[in-house]
Amino acid sequence: MKIVVVDDDKLVCASLKTIIESEGDITVVGLGHNGKEAVTLYDQLQPDVLLMDIRMDIMTGLAAAQTILSEDTAAKILFLTTFVDDEYIIQALKLGAKGYLIKQNFESIVPSLRAVHAGQNVFGQDIITKIPGLVSHEQKLDFSAYDLNEKDLEMINWVAQGLNNREIAGSVYLSEGTVRNRISLILEKLDLRDRTQLAIFYYKHQG
Structure with a gap:
């Protein structure tokens, strides 16, 4: 290298x-x-x-x-x-x-x-x-071009705020397994590697 x-x-x-x-x-x-x-x-x-x-x-x-x-x-x-x-x-x-x-x-x-x-x-x-603090959650994001629905966007919001699967599950009344699967599907849709990349993606698309 x-x-x-x-x-x-x-x-x-x-x-x-x-x-x-x-x-x-x-x-x-x-x-x-x-x-x-x-x-x-x-x-x-x-x-x-x-x-x-x-x-x-x-x-x-x-x-x-x-x-x-x-x-x-x-x-x-x-x-x-x-x-x-x-x-x-x-x-x-x-x-x-x-x-x-x-x-x-x-x-x-x-x-x-x-x-x-x-x-x-x-x-x-x-x-x-620091990334979650740089993210403004007041803006309505348009992620339709990325084949993301409102539930996907909600999940991305939680990830961008730094919550882990257990904390997200407690907030949206889902099992940890369901949360993990949904995040995995979102990462697949966006061709991203991990949660950090997902939070960065969210921030960069604030416009």
């Missing part, structure tokens, strides 16, 4: 390279220190995953991601930042980033890179717990 790392702190870049390359099958093929370099390195090296900071001089990570994804919609970008900022999370989700991690969680970096490379979305627990 080929990785490009971009962070305005050169020491962080070097540390990340050491951590990542401790895994024998992963190579850091390029290091950059601002968004402009990220765009250039991505274009030149075509990494499997771009691991990038958000706040950087010259060009931010978000601006770089927008440029890269406008030219390559299949680009796999994983943000690594010290900022759990609602606006950053919103922009990252809308841009189509594959993940958003907090720098303090260094032990999760390599597993997250592998997950993103495998096609999964990865959001650290700090981020997942």
Whole structure:
């Protein structure tokens, strides 16, 4: 797996390279220190995953991601930042980033890179717990294009609020098995992998 790392702190870049390359099958093929370099390195090296900071001089990570994804919609970008900022999370989700991690969680970096490379979305627990709070439940969503009915939408609402199967079952007076089956069918309809992706899908389609 080929990785490009971009962070305005050169020491962080070097540390990340050491951590990542401790895994024998992963190579850091390029290091950059601002968004402009990220765009250039991505274009030149075509990494499997771009691991990038958000706040950087010259060009931010978000601006770089927008440029890269406008030219390559299949680009796999994983943000690594010290900022759990609602606006950053919103922009990252809308841009189509594959993940958003907090720098303090260094032990999760390599597993997250592998997950993103495998096609999964990865959001650290700090981020997942914030997503429901970013969702406005007052808007009437039109999911008819996704073959979802009102009961499906209600179930998605519960999942987006962070409730588990037992809590949802208690709220809608269904068995846990029925709730689990309904959520599985919804995931199948939307071609999503898990509940986290479902919550993110819900948020991104707020309009």
